[in-house]
Amino acid sequence: MDENEAFEYVKSTLKKEKITPYQSDELEIVKSIGACINCGLCINHCPVVAAVGLDRFSGPRSIAVELSRSPPEFWATADKVYLCTGCGTCREVCPKNVNIPEIVNVVRANIFEHRPDLVPKGLMIVKEIIEEHNLAFEPWEDKEEKEESRDMRLERLGLPSIPDIVKENAEVLFYPGCQAEERAQEVREAAKAILDYFDVDYTLLDEFSCCSLPSQLMGDAKTARKLAHQLKGKVKKLGVKKIVTTCAGCTSTLADLSVRDEWGAPAYHLLEYLVEEIGFEKLADALKKTAKPNDIHVSVHDPCHLIRHTSRQVMEHALNILRLMPGVRVSESVAHDNCCGGGGMVSFHASEVANSVVQENLIALEKTGAERLVTPCPLCTAQLESNLFKSGSSIEVDDLTVFIAQRLPKKG
Amino acid sequence: MTKSKFDVVVIGGGSTGTAVARDCAMRGLQTLLLERDDIASATVGTCAGMISSGLKYRDEPDMMKICSKEVVYWNHIARHIIAKNPILAPLLDLSDAASDSSYMESYSEHVEERDVPAMMFLTPDASIEIEPMLHPEIIASVYYEEYFIDPFRLCLLQALDARNHGAEIRTYCEVIDFEINDKQEIEGVIFYNRVSGATERVETKLVVNAAGPWAHKVAKSAKDYLPIRLNKGAHVIFDRRIVNIGITVKAMDGRWIYLFPHENTTLLGTTALDTWENPDTLVASFDEIEYLLQSMETVLPSIREARIIRTMTGVRPLVPDWKVPERNVTRGYRIIDHSENDGKKGLISFLGGKLVTCRHMAEAVTDLVCEKLGKDIACSTHEKPLPGNEDDVDIIALSKEYDISLHALERMRARRGTEMVKVLELTKEHPEWKTTICTCEPIIEAEIRLSIREEFPQTLNDLRRRLRLGTGPCQGTFCTYKAASILSDELGLAGDDFLVDILDFRAERWKGIRQSMRGEQLAQEELAQGMYACVGNLDQSDVDYDVKPWEEGF
Numbered sequence: 027m028d029e030n031e032a033f034e035y036v037k038s039t040l041k042k043e044k045i046t047p048y049q050s051d052e053l054e055i056v057k058s059i060g061a062c063i064n065c066g067l068c069i070n071h072c073p074v075v076a077a078v079g080l081d082r083f084s085g086p087r088s089i090a091v092e093l094s095r096s097p098p099e100f101w102a103t104a105d106k107v108y109l110c111t112g113c114g115t116c117r118e119v120c121p122k123n124v125n126i127p128e129i130v131n132v133v134r135a136n137i138f139e140h141r142p143d144l145v146p147k148g149l150m151i152v153k154e155i156i157e158e159h160n161l162a163f164e165p166w167e168d169k170e171e172k173e174e175s176r177d178m179r180l181e182r183l184g185l186p187s188i189p190d191i192v193k194e195n196a197e198v199l200f201y202p203g204c205q206a207e208e209r210a211q212e213v214r215e216a217a218k219a220i221l222d223y224f225d226v227d228y229t230l231l232d233e234f235s236c237c238s239l240p241s242q243l244m245g246d247a248k249t250a251r252k253l254a255h256q257l258k259g260k261v262k263k264l265g266v267k268k269i270v271t272t273c274a275g276c277t278s279t280l281a282d283l284s285v286r287d288e289w290g291a292p293a294y295h296l297l298e299y300l301v302e303e304i305g306f307e308k309l310a311d312a313l314k315k316t317a318k319p320n321d322i323h324v325s326v327h328d329p330c331h332l333i334r335h336t337s338r339q340v341m342e343h344a345l346n347i348l349r350l351m352p353g354v355r356v357s358e359s360v361a362h363d364n365c366c367g368g369g370g371m372v373s374f375h376a377s378e379v380a381n382s383v384v385q386e387n388l389i390a391l392e393k394t395g396a397e398r399l400v401t402p403c404p405l406c407t408a409q410l411e412s413n414l415f416k417s418g419s420s421i422e423v424d425d426l427t428v429f430i431a432q433r434l435p436k437k438g
Numbered sequence: 439m440t441k442s443k444f445d446v447v448v449i450g451g452g453s454t455g456t457a458v459a460r461d462c463a464m465r466g467l468q469t470l471l472l473e474r475d476d477i478a479s480a481t482v483g484t485c486a487g488m489i490s491s492g493l494k495y496r497d498e499p500d501m502m503k504i505c506s507k508e509v510v511y512w513n514h515i516a517r518h519i520i521a522k523n524p525i526l527a528p529l530l531d532l533s534d535a536a537s538d539s540s541y542m543e544s545y546s547e548h549v550e551e552r553d554v555p556a557m558m559f560l561t562p563d564a565s566i567e568i569e570p571m572l573h574p575e576i577i578a579s580v581y582y583e584e585y586f587i588d589p590f591r592l593c594l595l596q597a598l599d600a601r602n603h604g605a606e607i608r609t610y611c612e613v614i615d616f617e618i619n620d621k622q623e624i625e626g627v628i629f630y631n632r633v634s635g636a637t638e639r640v641e642t643k644l645v646v647n648a649a650g651p652w653a654h655k656v657a658k659s660a661k662d663y664l665p666i667r668l669n670k671g672a673h674v675i676f677d678r679r680i681v682n683i684g685i686t687v688k689a690m691d692g693r694w695i696y697l698f699p700h701e702n703t704t705l706l707g708t709t710a711l712d713t714w715e716n717p718d719t720l721v722a723s724f725d726e727i728e729y730l731l732q733s734m735e736t737v738l739p740s741i742r743e744a745r746i747i748r749t750m751t752g753v754r755p756l757v758p759d760w761k762v763p764e765r766n767v768t769r770g771y772r773i774i775d776h777s778e779n780d781g782k783k784g785l786i787s788f789l790g791g792k793l794v795t796c797r798h799m800a801e802a803v804t805d806l807v808c809e810k811l812g813k814d815i816a817c818s819t820h821e822k823p824l825p826g827n828e829d830d831v832d833i834i835a836l837s838k839e840y841d842i843s844l845h846a847l848e849r850m851r852a853r854r855g856t857e858m859v860k861v862l863e864l865t866k867e868h869p870e871w872k873t874t875i876c877t878c879e880p881i882i883e884a885e886i887r888l889s890i891r892e893e894f895p896q897t898l899n900d901l902r903r904r905l906r907l908g909t910g911p912c913q914g915t916f917c918t919y920k921a922a923s924i925l926s927d928e929l930g931l932a933g934d935d936f937l938v939d940i941l942d943f944r945a946e947r948w949k950g951i952r953q954s955m956r957g958e959q960l961a962q963e964e965l966a967q968g969m970y971a972c973v974g975n976l977d978q979s980d981v982d983y984d985v986k987p988w989e990e991g992f
Contacts, residue, residue, distance in 0.1 A: 032558040036568065036581055039524050039555075040683075047682040050570040053740075060677050060745040063962045064877060064912035084843065084874075091878045091911050093845055095678035095702035098521070102833065102848035122961065144834075 044098045044140045051286075052132055059129050061122040062090035068116035068126070073365040074109055074372075077382035083109040086116035086126045094129050100136040104144035107133050109379055112243060112370035114334030127335075130370070134245030148375030149244040156249060160235035160256070162204040172211075179212040185431055188218045196229035198299075199266040199291070201280065203273030203404065207234045210404040216431035217272045217296055223312065223434050224304050228270070231260055239279040243371045254283050261289055268303075269293040272427045274329030274403035275369075278336045295332060296427055297402055301343040310350045315435040321353045324429075325396035327387065327410060328363040329403035344402055344426060351433055361390035368409035384413045391421060402426040441606065444468045446807055447627045447642040449613050449656055451477040453589065453793050455648035456596035457800035457819070462646075463603035464822070465804060465815040470640060471597065471605060472629055474612035474652075476900045478593035480717060481650045482793060483903060484752030486673065486698055486705045487589045489520070489794040491552065493582075494694060495769050496544035506548035508794050509585055511820040513553075516595065518827050518855030519588040522554075523698055525684035526565055528572055528579040528737040534688065545582060554583040569682050573737050584684070586700060589793060590903045591853055594893060595824040602825070610896060611638070616645070616660040616782070624660065624784035633896060644807055647787035651717045651753040662781045664774060666789060667756040668714065669764050672722035673707035674730050674954060677745040677911040680704045681738070689733035693765055697734055697741070701852070701906070702879075706730050706741075710764040713753060719987045722749035722953045745958040747911055748950035757790035771799050773806065784810075826855025840865055842872055846880050853905065860892075861885045875924070876917035878910020886921060890928040898922055898943035913947045915966040919974070937981045944970060945986045952988060 027035065040047065048056055068086040069075055075085045084092075084106050093103040112127045120126075138145055152162060159165050166172035180187055200221060206213040221228045238253035261269065269284070269291050271277050280293035294302070300309060326348070332340040341363075348356050367373065367383030387410065391399060397420070401407055404425050411423040424432075448459045451473030459471040473479075489512050492498075492505030513520060546556035558581050565579040566572050572579075597607045610632040617626030617639070628639045647664075649656045657664035679699040686696045697706045709726040727749065734741045759767045771791035777783040786806060791799050801817045808815055833847045840847075840862045850858045864884040865872050871884035889895060889904045898921055901907045907921055908914025918940055926936045955963060971977040 027555075027558050029559055029561045029564065032560055032581065033564040035555060035558070036524065036560065036564070039522075039583065040568070043522060043524065045524075045682055047568050048570065053570060056678075056680070057743060060680070060911075061958050061961075062911065063958075063965050064910075064915055065965055066916075081872075088877065088880070092880050095878075095910075096699075097679060097682070099702070099845065099848055102844040105837065105844045122958075 041140070044101060044136070046097065046136050046139055048132075055125050055128045055132060058123065058125040059090050059094055062087070062124045063122060064091050065121065067119055067121065071115050071119045073113060073115060073367070073383050073386065074111055074379065077367070077385065078109075078379055082379070086110075089126055089130060089133075090124050094133055097136055100133050101141040101144055103133055104137050104141065107137070108146050108149070108370075109372060109376060110370050111330070111365050111367060111372050111380070111383065113330040113365035115330075115365065118334055131242055131245065134243070135247040136245070138245030138247070145244065146375035149371055152240055152371070152374055153244060153246055153249070156236060156241055156246075156253070160253065161208060162236050162240040163208045165208055176211040176215065180215055183212055183216075183428060183432060185212065185215055185428070186219050186436070188215065188222050190218075190230050191228065192232050193229045194263070195265045197227040197267055198229070199261060199264060199269045200228045200230055201237070201269055201271040201276060202234070203271055203276040204236050204240075205404040205408065206272055210407065210425065213272050213404045213425045213427050216425070216428040217270075219431045220296065220300070220427065220434065221270070223437050224308065229264055229266065231264075235260070237276045237279045238283070239275045240371060242279070254287060258283070258287050258289055261291055266291055268299070270296055270299045272296050272402070272425070273405065274331035274336075275405060277340075278331045281336060295336065295340055295402060297340055297343045297347065300347065300430075306346065306350065309347060312434055313350045314352065316352065316433050317435065321355065322398060323355045323357065323396050324348070324398045324400050325357050325359045325391055325394045326362055327359075327366065327399055327401035327406055329401060329406045330365050330369055332402065333363055340402070347430065348400070357394040357396050359387070359390040359394050359396075361387045364390075366406045366409045368405050373409060380409065381413055384409060388413060388417055388419065392419065397421060399423045400426045400429045441468065441470075442640050444470045444640055444642040445811060446470075446644045446646060447472060447640065448646045448648060450648035450650055450652075451475075451593065451597060451607070451609060452480060452648065452650050453478070453482040453593050453596075453796035454650070454788055454791060454799050455646075456593045456600065457796040458646050458648055458803055459600040459605050459607065460596045460603070461800040461804040461817060461819045462807060463600040463605035464818055465808060465813070467807065467811070467813075469600065469605035470642070471600065471607045472611045472613055472627070473607075473609045474632070476609050476895070476897070476903060477597050477607075478590045478903055479899075481752045481754065482589045482593055484671070484673065484750045485589055485793055486696070486707055487586045487700060487793070488698070489585050489587050490792065491545055491548065491584060492769070492792075492794070493541055493545040494765070496540055498768060498770060499544070501768070501770050502544060502548065504798055505792070505794050506552055508798055509552050511797060512587060512794070513585065515820065515823045516587060516592060516827055518831075519591045519595070519852065521586050523584055523586055523684045525582050525584060525686055525696075525698075526560070526569060526572075526579045527582075527686045528565060528576040530573065530576055530736065532577065542580065552585075557582045569685065571681065571738050571740055573739055576737065586698065587793070588701070588853070592824075594904055595826065598893065599824055607894070609894060609900075613656060613659060618660065618782060622783055624782055642784075644784045644786065644810060646803055646807065647785060650755045653755055653787050653789065657776070657785070657787055660776075660782050660785055662776050662785060664787050664789070665758040667712065667758045667760070667767065668717075669754040669756050670711040670713040670715070670720060670751065671708040671754055672726040672730070672749055672751045673705050674722070674727055674746055675748050675750060675950070676704040676706070677747045678702060678704070680744045685734070685738060687734060687737045689729065695730060695733050697738065702910070703747070704744075706734055710754075712764070717753040720751050720753065721949055721988050722751045724953065727954055745911070746954045746956065747913055747959055748947070749954045750950050755789060771795060773799075773803055775806065826857040828856050831856055831858065836862060842882065846874065846882055849879055849881075850885060861888045864888055875920045876905070876907050876910070878912055879906045881905050881907055881917075883924060886924050887928060890925060895925075896929075898925060898939050899946050901925065902943070908943065908947060912962060913951060913966065914943060915962065915969055918943055918970075934981045937976070937979055938983050941976060941979070941981070941983045944976070945989055949986070949988050
């Protein structure tokens with residue numbers, strides 16, 4: 027057997043033994059897990075454990091001390107690891123900074139490769155959609171219907187209609203994310219309105235494609251790499267200097283990829299961009315000019331992908347922007363930073379778990395007396411909105427991007 | 439209940455002793471096994487579990503042939519407790535490659551029957567793709583495969599199977615004397631029951647001394663003589679599988695050492711030091727730990743960053759070849775029939791041997807025992823499976839049926855095979871016994887209860903050997919009290935016994951932790967101390983407990 031045949035043979039043995047060799051960039055993650063001292067602090071903070079109990083989801087500690095220790099046995103964690111919402115609360119409270127959300131992705135990738143039959147069906151459906159469309163959601167079949175839906179939303183929310191722009195060498199790429207691209211189109215339009223109002227030189231993608239987070243979360247590492255590569259090519263081709271998004275998940279993913287794959291263009295959430303690049307002064311001026319608005323009492327939800335996967339400062343920015351708005355009163359909910367349950371692809375295959383997790387947020391929200399909830403993530407918005415509606419609550423939910431766009435004066 | 443007359447008394451509950459008891463019982467002999475401590479509590483309990491192809495012993499071709507054949511038998515009778523490890527031997531210079539060619543040839547002679555490939559070379563790029571922690575400047579690596587068995591379960595299953603075939607297995611029974619008649623024939627064995635405190639005697643026709651590193655002491659009790667060469671070996675244990683595959687490398691003194699994924703940990707071993715110390719209190723030295731780490735660092739530079747949870751130390755009972763280094767001492771075994779050297783009649787002792795050959799050794803000695811007893815019964819230990827090996831187990835179906843997590847069941851399967859259903863049946867009447875007791879392994883209460891009822895443990899350490907209780911990263915920080923309360927409930931232990939057993943268990947963990955305590959494990963031990971000293975106040979306990987030698991100050 028020559029060396030190449032030998033290598034092929036060895037790879038087939040590894041496959042049989044269910045071993046996917048750790049990649050060098052995964053070694054840091056594996057090392058971080060080795061720091062777990064089994065103290066259990068994370069268990070008391072895990073929103074999934076709190077919602078469904080340890081029998082259903084054995085919690086972050088079990089992932090560190092039990093489930094992630096032996097790759098040939100990763101397949102046998104499939105009934106647990108897909109219930110992690112990846113919110114990152116465990117990592118935040120951990121005295122040893124154990125990187126649970128990342129090891130969950132490593133374990134899921136192993137299951138995806140060796141035992142795809144154990145990957146929840148709901149995720150495999152998403153996988154097929156991504157494979158076919160490079161999008162996490164089935165696109166509209168009829169373009170006209172999609173536009174009609176968009177226009178209805180704009181009319182209902184009182185948002186201006188701004189034509190799409192695609193051009194090379196713009197300062198900024200606005201990247202709406204799959205949810206705003208296909209479902210919550212008002213968020214995409216609101217962001218365009220904001221960027222347009224502040225005369226930002228921006229472009230959209232000619233053909234939108236997914237940031238790769240859903241593939242990464244379901245363990246489809248191959249597709250995740252393919253999507254990341256594809257997006258890098260588009261960013262490079264457009265020649266933009268910065269990337270701005272309105273989705274929390276896209277923010278943390280694009281920020282990580284931009285560093286990992288050397289895109290040469292940093293990624294921002296729109297809130298960060300507004301505060302860091304536009305500045306409070308211009309924002310304050312603009313918001314003051316708004317035609318006398320009605321007083322409104324809001325509460326805020328913090329998306330995990332911003333506060334725990336990006337920076338808690340992003341939500342400081344959000345609160346500071348809200349404070350600039352005349353007539354807006356903010357009451358903090360005690361569960362403002364509790365996971366909405368929609369993360370980690372959990373809502374795609376175990377919606378009952380996702381919907382149990384969000385109950386804590388709903389209860390805390392009722393106590394604030396707020397009439398509206400705002401959050402800078404279209405996925406959190408959808409999860410919270412549908413559960414508030416089901417519970418019969420009168421609280422309405424707005425994506426924060428929409429809420430801001432609505433309070434900007436007419437341009438000119 | 440207990441019989442007082444036997445055909446054969448086997449002394450020692452290690453891999454060899456339990457294999458002998460099984461073989462004797464299966465051939466219909468009245469068999470008693472006496473073990474001074476617990477099953478697999480000494481040498482075999484500190485080995486890496488490799489059922490080796492014997493490639494290190496290429497100068498003993500017969501030995502390699504036996505090893506290879508035995509691997510085939512093990513895979514037939516105990517596949518549920520066996521796993522295969524792919525292994526790389528990375529080479530840093532060409533002289534390494536030249537010195538290895540004879541290994542490659544002798545290893546490859548018997549590969550077909552073991553269902554593994556011949557040794558082969560991999561390029562540096564391929565090697566690093568398989569194991570990214572490897573030194574970037576390796577020039578090639580040699581790839582081969584070996585099988586590994588759970589040594590604790592192997593011994594226990596052999597003991598249980600012996601019992602199923604009518605043998606009596608008595609743990610915590612230390613042989614202290616022999617009854618010898620005028621014709622220098624052994625007629626009886628006198629032993630001290632360490633649980634009841636009583637001295638007991640049984641009559642027997644023959645005695646098989648499989649006491650490992652105490653074999654010469656047993657011979658001495660019979661006023662006989664057995665020269666032996668005792669050799670200390672230490673392992674360093676890591677918290678999880680830190681490498682994708684096994685790694686072997688030549689240490690600074692030219693011995694082969696290895697880093698093997700084992701169950702859900704990784705073992706780095708071994709050292710080899712001739713020793714005259716008490717095997718019961720032996721611990722790994724700082725020198726041994728450094729020898730292993732520095733030798734492995736030559737090919738895995740970051741090994742020191744990984745988390746070491748403990749060390750384990752055992753003693754090899756080698757054949758007394760003198761004037762050669764340990765690695766040149768035969769790994770073949772000797773059966774010493776003391777009657778042939780004007781010694782005591784009826785006493786047969788073992789020297790040497792390896793884990794992989796324990797069944798073969800048992801077959802040979804049982805042939806001799808049968809011959810002496812005038813019986814002609816064929817051996818069947820290589821044909822009949824050990825308990826649990828009868829069939830495949832559908833973990834996914836069991837998980838649905840009993841509503842227990844997949845991983846808990848998969849770990850249980852690796853210990854019990856088809857026999858795991860007995861544990862699961864207990865949860866039908868007691869669903870509360872699905873509670874996880876040891877979080878690292880994990881182990882549910884029902885398995886602890888079943889083990890106590892059917893696998894004759896007396897202590898928490900016995901449960902550890904049967905179930906891997908407290909062997910994970912936290913080293914029993916959280917399971918000790920919980921398991922102790924279950925043990926007390928099942929065995930009716932009094933309050934003081936409960937506390938002493940907790941202290942014993944903690945002491946045994948500490949024995950392995952203390953020497954290698956560094957890095958991340960320091961935080962773990964702070965937490966453990968907080969649990970047991972600050973919360974449990976165990977350091978202030980006034981129970982009658984003798985501090986172990988390794989617990990005293992440096």
